[in-house]
Amino acid sequence: MANQDLTTKIKTEEYFVNMGPQHPAAHGVLRLLLTIDGEIIKNVEPDLGYIHRSIEKMCERDSYQQIVHLTDRMDYLSSHINNEAVCLAVEKGLEIEVPDRVKVIRTIIGELTRIASHCLWWGVMGMDLGALTTYFYAFRDREMINDIFEETCGARLTMNYNIPGGLMFDVHPNFVNRTKEFIKHFKTKIPEYDRLLTGNVIFEKRTKGVGILTKEDAISFGVTGPVARGSGFSSDVRKHHPYSAYDRVEFKEALYTEGDTYARYKVRIMEMWESMSIIEQLIDNIPEGEIQTTTKAVIKLPKGEYYQRVETARGELGVYINSTGTKNPYRLKFRSPGFSNLSVLNHISKGSKIADLVATMASFDFVIPDIDR
Amino acid sequence: MMNLPLSITKTISDWVYSIMPESAATVTIWVLIAAAYLALFAVAGLYLVLLERKVAAWFQLRLGPNRVGPGGLFQTMADALKLVSKELTSTIKVDKFLFNLAPYFVIVSALISISVLPFSRHFQAFDINIGVFFLLAVSSIGVIGILLGGWASNNKFALIGAMRSGLQTISYELSVGLSILTMVLLTGSLQLSEIIEVQRTGGWLIVQGHIPAIIAFMIFMIAGTAETNRAPFDLVEAESELGAGFHTEYSGMKFAYFFLAEFINMFIIASIAVVLFFGGWLSPFGITDNIAWFPESIWFLIKVLIIIFLMMWFRWTFPRLRVDQLLTLEWKYLLPINLVNIVIMAIVIWLNWTI
Numbered sequence: 001m002a003n004q005d006l007t008t009k010i011k012t013e014e015y016f017v018n019m020g021p022q023h024p025a026a027h028g029v030l031r032l033l034l035t036i037d038g039e040i041i042k043n044v045e046p047d048l049g050y051i052h053r054s055i056e057k058m059c060e061r062d063s064y065q066q067i068v069h070l071t072d073r074m075d076y077l078s079s080h081i082n083n084e085a086v087c088l089a090v091e092k093g094l095e096i097e098v099p100d101r102v103k104v105i106r107t108i109i110g111e112l113t114r115i116a117s118h119c120l121w122w123g124v125m126g127m128d129l130g131a132l133t134t135y136f137y138a139f140r141d142r143e144m145i146n147d148i149f150e151e152t153c154g155a156r157l158t159m160n161y162n163i164p165g166g167l168m169f170d171v172h173p174n175f176v177n178r179t180k181e182f183i184k185h186f187k188t189k190i191p192e193y194d195r196l197l198t199g200n201v202i203f204e205k206r207t208k209g210v211g212i213l214t215k216e217d218a219i220s221f222g223v224t225g226p227v228a229r230g231s232g233f234s235s236d237v238r239k240h241h242p243y244s245a246y247d248r249v250e251f252k253e254a255l256y257t258e259g260d261t262y263a264r265y266k267v268r269i270m271e272m273w274e275s276m277s278i279i280e281q282l283i284d285n286i287p288e289g290e291i292q293t294t295t296k297a298v299i300k301l302p303k304g305e306y307y308q309r310v311e312t313a314r315g316e317l318g319v320y321i322n323s324t325g326t327k328n329p330y331r332l333k334f335r336s337p338g339f340s341n342l343s344v345l346n347h348i349s350k351g352s353k354i355a356d357l358v359a360t361m362a363s364f365d366f367v368i369p370d371i372d373r
Numbered sequence: 374m375m376n377l378p379l380s381i382t383k384t385i386s387d388w389v390y391s392i393m394p395e396s397a398a399t400v401t402i403w404v405l406i407a408a409a410y411l412a413l414f415a416v417a418g419l420y421l422v423l424l425e426r427k428v429a430a431w432f433q434l435r436l437g438p439n440r441v442g443p444g445g446l447f448q449t450m451a452d453a454l455k456l457v458s459k460e461l462t463s464t465i466k467v468d469k470f471l472f473n474l475a476p477y478f479v480i481v482s483a484l485i486s487i488s489v490l491p492f493s494r495h496f497q498a499f500d501i502n503i504g505v506f507f508l509l510a511v512s513s514i515g516v517i518g519i520l521l522g523g524w525a526s527n528n529k530f531a532l533i534g535a536m537r538s539g540l541q542t543i544s545y546e547l548s549v550g551l552s553i554l555t556m557v558l559l560t561g562s563l564q565l566s567e568i569i570e571v572q573r574t575g576g577w578l579i580v581q582g583h584i585p586a587i588i589a590f591m592i593f594m595i596a597g598t599a600e601t602n603r604a605p606f607d608l609v610e611a612e613s614e615l616g617a618g619f620h621t622e623y624s625g626m627k628f629a630y631f632f633l634a635e636f637i638n639m640f641i642i643a644s645i646a647v648v649l650f651f652g653g654w655l656s657p658f659g660i661t662d663n664i665a666w667f668p669e670s671i672w673f674l675i676k677v678l679i680i681i682f683l684m685m686w687f688r689w690t691f692p693r694l695r696v697d698q699l700l701t702l703e704w705k706y707l708l709p710i711n712l713v714n715i716v717i718m719a720i721v722i723w724l725n726w727t728i
Contacts, residue, residue, distance in 0.1 A: 017529050025613040039533065039696055128613045130604055130693025136433035196690065202605055203692045354533070355695040358613050 012037050021050045025128050025358045028368030032345075032357075039353045044346040048372040055373045059332040064090050064164055064299040067332070071319075072158040074336065075370035077117040078312035081110050083162040088243055089308035089319040090164040093301035100245075100287040102166045107245040108179065108282050109152070109161065111275040115186070116145040117313035118268045118275075121365045125265065126197050128362040129206055134197055141189050144182045148175065164299060166292030179283055183276050190272060198269065207262040211348050211360030214259055221347070222340040225315020226271060227364055230264035232257035237311035249281045264363040298327050314338055314365055338364075338371040382495075406498055414484055414637060419449040421636040424678075425685055432689040459625030464527065467622065471525035476623070476630035478518030483637040485511045490644045491565045493654040493669035504565035505557060505645075509550055512600075512641060515634065516542040519602075519609065522631070523619035534618030537696055538609040541599060544703040545606075548596035551711040555589040555718045556582070556649040559727065569653035577652040581727050585718040590650045592707055592714070597642035598684055599699070601635060605691035608699060643680035644673075651676050 020031035029050035035043035055074060059067045064086075071086050072079030084106055091098060119142040126134025146156040151172045153161040161168050197203050213223065218231040228235040236253045238246040254270035256263035301323035309318045315337025322331040341364050349357045385405070390398045423438065423445070430437030438445035463472055488498040489507055501507060516538060523535020557563060559582045560571045572578055579586045599606035610618030620631045647653055653676075654669040661667040694702070721727060 015529060023616065126692065130607065130611065130613065131689075131691060132429075133433050133689050136435060140434055197692070200692060202694055202698075205698055206692060206695060353695060353697065354614050355608075355611070355693075 014042055019357075025361055026368070027124060027366060030366065030368050030371070034354075034357075036354065039355075041349050041352055041354065041357055044349050044357065046342055046345065051369055051372050053369070053373065056332055056334060060329055063327050064301065064329070067329075068162060068164070069160055071334075072160065073369065074334065074373055075312055075314065075317070075338070075367050076158055077120060077367055078113055078314065078317075079158045080106075080113040080161060081310055081312045082317060083160065084110060084244070085308055085310040085312075085317050085319045087162045087164050088310065089306050089321050090299065090301065092308055093304070093306045093321065093323060094164070094295065094299065096165060096293050096295070098166050098293055099290045101289040102291055103245040104282050104286050105167060105171055105291070106162065107249070108279050108286075109149070109159075110244070111278045112145050112148065112179070112182075113159075114275050114313045115272050116142050117365075118272050119145075121268060121313075121362075122193060122197075125362040125365075128358050129203065131197065131200075131203075134193070137189075137193065137196065141186055144178075144185065148178050148182065151175070151178070163292070165295040166290070170291050171286075176283055176286070179279060183280060183283075186272075186276060190269065193269070198265070204262065206355070206359055207265060207363070208258075208260055210261045210356045211352065211363065212258075212260045213344060213348050215257075217344065217347060218259070221344040223315070223344050224340065225311070225313075225337050226254070226267040227264055227315065227341050227344075229254055230256050230267045230363075231259035235316065237309050237316050241309060243308070243310060245282060246278075249278045251278050261359050261363040268365075300325060300327050301329070309335075312337060314367065314370065315341060334373060336370045336373065338366050338368075342366065342371050410488060410498060411484070414487055415633075417640055418633040418636045419453060421640060421681065422452070422632070423449045424681070425636070425688075428682065428685040429689050432686075453629065456626050456629040461627055462624045464622060466527045468525035468527070471521045472622075473627070475518045475522030475525060476627045476634075478521060479515045479634040480518075480630045480637075482511055482514035482518070483634045483641065485514075486641045487637065489565060490641070491569060491648065491653055492673050494566070496670050497566065500564065500566050502562075502564045502567075505553055505563045505568075508565075508641070508645060509546070509553065512638065513542070513546055515638065518634075519619050519631075522623065526619070526622040528622050530615040530617070531619050531621045534609050534611075534615050534621070538602065538619060540696075541602065541606065541608060541699060544700060545596045545599040545707075548592055548703060548707045548711055549600055551708070551715060552589040552593040552596065553645070553649060555585060555711075555715050558715065558718050559586065559722060565648050565653075568648060569655060572652040572655055576728065577650065577655075579650040582718065582721065583726075583728055585714050585721055586650065588710065588714045589718070590646070592711055593646060593649070594680075594683070596703075596707060597646065598687055599703070601638040601642055601684075603635070603639065603684060604688040605693050606699060607688075607693060608696055611693055613693075639681060639684055640677065643677045643684065646680050647673060647676040 014035055014037045017034045017036055018031060019034050020026045021029040026032070031047040031050060033045040033047055034041060055070050058070055062070070068083050068086050071082040075082050119138040123135035123138030126132070149159055150156045152175055153159050153168060213227065213231045215232045218228045218233045223233070224235045232255055234253060234255060239253050251274045254267040254274060256266050301321065303323055303325040306321045306323070307318060309316050316335070317337055318335030320333040320335070321329045324330040345360070345364070349360055386402060389401050393401065427437045438448035441448045441451045463469070486508055489501065489504045491497040491500070519538040520535045523531045523538065526532070556578055559578060560568045562568055562571070572581070575581050579590055582589070602609045610620065615621070620628055623631065654673040656662060656669070656672050
């Protein structure tokens with residue numbers, strides 16, 4: 001390439017730049033140590049630890065009911081799904097089957113959470129690329145979901161709706177109607193999103209061919225979620241290891257093969273459509289019945305190891321519980337999607353420009369407490 | 374019958390000359406004019422900031438500032454007061470002299486440019502015969518301030534922002550200059566008032582010059598937006614990449630100077646567009662030509678505000694370009710189109726195809 005000839009002839013000097021810990025593009029306290037030559041990135045070294053709260057260690061101290069209240073603080077944008085992961089793991093250990101009603105409600109709220117999370121991501125993606133308006137459009141729609149959550153369980157962000165063995169309370173009487181209303185509203189809004197950002201020539205130029213992650217790399221780095229599916233790696237836990245009510249709904253796994261920022265963008269847009277379709281299939285026939293199975297006041301998991309995976313908005317969240325038969329886990333480990341996704345950042349952004357790094361990071365949809373537990 | 378604003382200024386002028394010797398009176402008049410322009414400058418800057426916030430709010434389903442004063446009218450004044458009262462801090466290792474000098478370069482270049490703008494037939498500080506040339510020359514000084522600020526800040530983000538600014542402003546100035554040249558070719562004058570007078574009889578230049586004039590206008594709008602460092606070309610202060618770019622280390626009023634200059638530059642670019650393409654202070658179809666008391670500067674301001682609204686519209690809908698794409702757009706697309714456009718314009722004038 002002509003560019004490379006030029007750079008070998010001109011003597012340039014590399015320099016370090018700290019991107020973060022309080023950088024507008026990092027969406028949290030992520031510190032990236034950048035080695036830069038002009039505007040070209042030579043190396044990206046993530047430096048974690050600025051928001052470390054030792055959640056895993058705290059989990060080992062707490063009872064199983066208490067653990068649930070910590071997990072929604074990790075990935076606060078998929079809090080319901082995070083809680084579900086722990087509950088499913090505990091239920092696996094206790095060998096209890098939750099009622100059908102619980103499974104369906106968990107699925108619906110999980111998908112609403114996914115839409116809300118993707119809404120925020122969409123707004124922030126636009127913001128990172130300099131189009132601030134997207135943020136407000138996305139928040140308008142996200143607000144409706146948050147209102148539904150608020151009515152149902154009292155919380156808008158860190159929901160504590162799941163408990164081991166079921167749900168904390170039944171859904172609000174308005175739940176079905178408001179969810180339907182939201183779906184009707186949101187179906188007219190995604191085309192609006194497309195008009196504002198997807199079809200924009202500058203947006204396409206900024207994202208197509210930027211931050212290319214090959215399928216092989218995605219697999220070898222353990223990348224999951226929309227990032228992996230943007231590279232054509234079919235990794236949807238909901239498809240491959242269905243939990244809750246995902247085995248009874250029809251939906252397509254969003255797969256794009258380009259592996260660039262634009263593909264990851266398209267994956268999430270498609271996922272919003274698919275989430276709406278899942279909700280539509282379930283909302284009209286939520287089975288009647290109990291919302292809890294009776295569990296003991298103090299849950300003691302039988303001795304052994306339990307692993308449960310779920311698909312959060314960012315990818316595969318795994319919960320590993322090692323129990324010695326006491327009322328708290330001997331060892332608890334989360335396999336969070338953000339952490340393995342972050343590991344690939346250096347690999348795919350070498351040689352690109354600073355602006356590309358911002359676009360790539362936006363398409364990874366990092367939630368820092370999820371990476372840095 | 375005499376124009377109302379003109380009669381007021383004439384009264385003041387007569388009065389000043391009557392109470393002091395002629396040389397002193399001339400100096401006093403100059404100072405008064407300068408003070409008036411400074412006031413205009415400050416008010417225009419403040420209210421463009423407010424307009425931007427209102428337009429942004431409108432685009433983004435928000436209300437915008439609506440607390441201070443009726444409809445939030447005094448919001449930016451309160452902001453300015455806050456900025457004035459803030460401590461001017463800087464880091465230890467800045468190059469103090471250049472660091473403090475930089476905002477003045479930016480603001481002075483914008484201030485000097487505004488002096489040749491023809492707000493109306495009687496409202497123009499300088500009506501020099503090389504007005505267009507003067508505007509181009511003076512408005513390009515501002516980049517020195519940005520480069521100095523970025524360099525003297527001793528901050529890498531600021532430095533990257535400054536470097537970007539240098540390459541961006543210098544590149545896009547070519548397109549701005551060439552698209553202006555296209556219109557100068559059509560009018561045969563560099564004097565702003567004369568360019569407007571040409572449009573009194575023949576219609577606005579964007580109509581007179583038809584296709585090449587429309588192309589020139591589009592290029593001028595793109596390049597002008599880029600030259601003022603506004604979105605989608607705001608790479609200089611790209612907040613998601615560089616924190617705040619070249620003015621990362623500036624606080625209080627020094628930051629406000631950069632900010633104010635950006636808005637004034639937007640005003641200047643819109644004014645040039647209005648003068649060159651939309652007949653300056655001339656009313657559309659001459660509807661107020663026979664109303665003697667009607668201030669012509671109203672038309673000028675309306676047209677300028679429409680162009681400014683267009684620039685704000687760009688800002689609140691488009692994502693930001695990447696630095697190499699910015700240069701590609703200028704050097705591979707706008708510049709060649711512009712050069713061809715000048716030739717087309719020359720042919721159009723030569724064959725007398727102008728309307």
